[in-house]
Amino acid sequence: MRAEDILVPTAAGICCKRGGFHIDPVRRVERALITHGHSDHARAGHGAVLATAETLDIMRLRYGEGFAGATQVVRYGETVSLGGARVTFHPAGHVLGSAQICVEADGLRVVASGDYKDVPDPTCAPFELVACDVFITEATFGLPVFRHGDPAAEIAKLLHSVALFPERAHLVGAYSLGKAQRVMALIRQGGYDRPIYLHGALDTITRYYERAGIDLGALRPARDAKKAELAGAIALCPPSALKEVWSRRFPDPVTAFASGWMRVRARARQHGVELPLVISDHADWDGLTRTIAATGASEVWVTHGQEDALVHWCGTRGLKARPLAIVGYGDEDETDGVDPRGAADATP
Ligand SMILES: [Zn+2]
Ligand SMILES: [Zn+2]
Numbered sequence: 001m002r003a004e005d006i007l008v009p010t011a012a013g014i015c016c017k018r019g020g021f022h023i024d025p026v027r028r029v030e031r032a033l034i035t036h037g038h039s040d041h042a043r044a045g046h047g048a049v050l051a052t053a054e055t056l057d058i059m060r061l062r063y064g065e066g067f068a069g070a071t072q073v074v075r076y077g078e079t080v081s082l083g084g085a086r087v088t089f090h091p092a093g094h095v096l097g098s099a100q101i102c103v104e105a106d107g108l109r110v111v112a113s114g115d116y117k118d119v120p121d122p123t124c125a126p127f128e129l130v131a132c133d134v135f136i137t138e139a140t141f142g143l144p145v146f147r148h149g150d151p152a153a154e155i156a157k158l159l160h161s162v163a164l165f166p167e168r169a170h171l172v173g174a175y176s177l178g179k180a181q182r183v184m185a186l187i188r189q190g191g192y193d194r195p196i197y198l199h200g201a202l203d204t205i206t207r208y209y210e211r212a213g214i215d216l217g218a219l220r221p222a223r224d225a226k227k228a229e230l231a232g233a234i235a236l237c238p239p240s241a242l243k244e245v246w247s248r249r250f251p252d253p254v255t256a257f258a259s260g261w262m263r264v265r266a267r268a269r270q271h272g273v274e275l276p277l278v279i280s281d282h283a284d285w286d287g288l289t290r291t292i293a294a295t296g297a298s299e300v301w302v303t304h305g306q307e308d309a310l311v312h313w314c315g316t317r318g319l320k321a322r323p324l325a326i327v328g329y330g331d332e333d334e335t336d337g338v339d340p341r342g343a344a345d346a347t348p
Pocket of ligand 1: 036038094115
């Protein structure tokens, strides 16, 4: 029994022939298992979709009711038999509802991580380590230069700046699904209890998080606020809005951007970001290597980002490793400030 007898990388995504499904397919397929709601993983138009309730809800909010021919909810830890394979979803700690997908057949266990992080996030279930024979890991930040550090320290920088410049507004660019809500929760953990102002593009998903029981404190639409009210305020928006007309309603704004890419100073400068906040929903280099080692997998497939360094690292540890050349994944973080749907849906 080889891993390739269970899962095989194809142009449409990782395919399980014996189970008759694809995981996070980048093309339309008959049956898709979806790890989470980000648009590079969760596409519309599949025949049937199996995912957590939250992921299905998020797809519904983004694409409308008819986003798939049929849907089926799976709970964390629940095992579903599909053809000759057994499939179990486990929390991935990435965004609300995100899952790693464990596929088992003939005593061999393969885990497709989707996107993940192994650090605390008050807005989603914590990453669960799943022992396996083959681990398929993402590699968004798969270079040793990427070490994210403590998000609370990044939020402290923001709150310090707010205290220092009480007459200026602080605009924080953050992706609409997951990052924005995590930043709000972190701001609350940092002790800030004034209202937080939101760009219209963040509204739908943020309300959904609140309905799911995640307390984000007092939130206000930025569009209803007077300029004077926004002095000293914190407002969140999609990264693309930082440079748009929308930002002109704020008094002398300080622009911040919450992303793992803010570790790279040149990126922050390129976006005209004054206050880079290194906060990521992906594992950093230490998180990736720590997780790979902890799964006990003897074989590792690397996809979704910077694959070569991780493949090399696995080799030095005596692990069999290969990059998967599947085109179509690129996190919202990688779109460099443009969240295609967030921007399109934007109500200024
Ligand atoms: Zn993602
Ligand atoms: Zn992704």
